[in-house]
Amino acid sequence: MRLSPTLSTALLAVAEACRVARTVQHELAAVKTLTKEDLSPVTVADFAAQAVVCLRLHAGLGSFDLVGEESAGELRETSGDAMNNAVTRAVRDIWPEISEGRVHDAIDFGNHDASAESYWTLDPVDGTKGFLRGGQYAISLALIERGQVVAGVLGCPNLGQDFARSFNDPDPVGTLFYATRDGGAWSLAATDTADRAQRIHVANGRPITDLRMCESVESGHSRLDSAHQIRTRLRITGEPARLDSQCKYAVVARGQADAYLRLPTRHDYVEKIWDHAAGALIATEAGAKVTDIHGKALDFSTGTGLTANRGVLCASASHHAALLDAIAALED
Secondary structure, eight states: OOOOHHHHHHHHHHHHHHHHHHHHHHTHHHHHHHHOOTTHHHHHHHHHHHHHHHHHHHHHHSSOOEEESOOSHHHHHTTTSHHHHHHHHHHTTTSTTOOHHHHHHHHGGGBOOSOSSEEEEEEEEEOHHHHHHTSOOEEEEEEEETTEEEEEEEEETTOOSOTTSOTTSOOSSOEEEEEETTSOEEEEETTOTTSOOEEOOOOOSOOGGGOOEEEOSSGGGSOHHHHHHHHHHTTOOSOOEEOOTTHHHHHHHTTSOSEEEEOOSSTTOOOBGGGTHHHHHHHHHTTEEEEOTTSOBOOTTSSSBOTTOOSEEEEEHHHHHHHHHHHHHHHO
């Protein structure tokens, strides 16, 4: 597949962010000691990854709009402290001469409000608990045009090509997944964007009783008890695939699992666009059907939140309807 300059730039941006996040994850103890905060390593990785992605997009595309999860406001207020030093040092792994102020400016490239006709959305570290646990997490970048996701790149630094490898056993290379609308879904090693990509597809033909569902490791992210009831109702005996972040979309897209169900834990909970845009497109282009738990297509035209939707169901087409019926019965 011949890549456009836009997609090539996005792939490189996410690959560089994977490299930075992996380095910070490997230095968890040192960063905690430096900043005296248990959550500081993921905070450093969030800020640094967003800065690196924005710097690469600016270098490759010029001007752009981006809805990011982070803002540099707090960093600017504490300029020169341990957190700022750690973030700047992490960004210098890719941009060696960059100053702290330029890092702040790069992070704030992500302050767009999702009002433009065309904009990017970024989750610099999706899967906080997985990151801190040394498990799975993702860097998610997507391009939205006129309310539709047209390109998506998902960097999974700890997810390798070997399906037999435990999700709790970090792969040293990682995987990049990408898709464009009507262009299929693809994967390649996270360390080399020039590597030849392989097209990926969902699994088809597996009996529903053998279905393997992705579930969040953290119960606060989805109703795991309800997911268990759905498996029981459909007599599903397949072992759940438990991992964090949008990596769940990726393992469904490449046929390693069959479904990803996100049942909201509160009635007023609204999913954020950066938590689903890239993963949903990649899974869709690999042959999955992605809707909310009522069967409605995900609507990315309503700003930073999926306010027209409730929950998410990503599954192979052969299993999607049965899972929707089971969810409806549970909701009733």
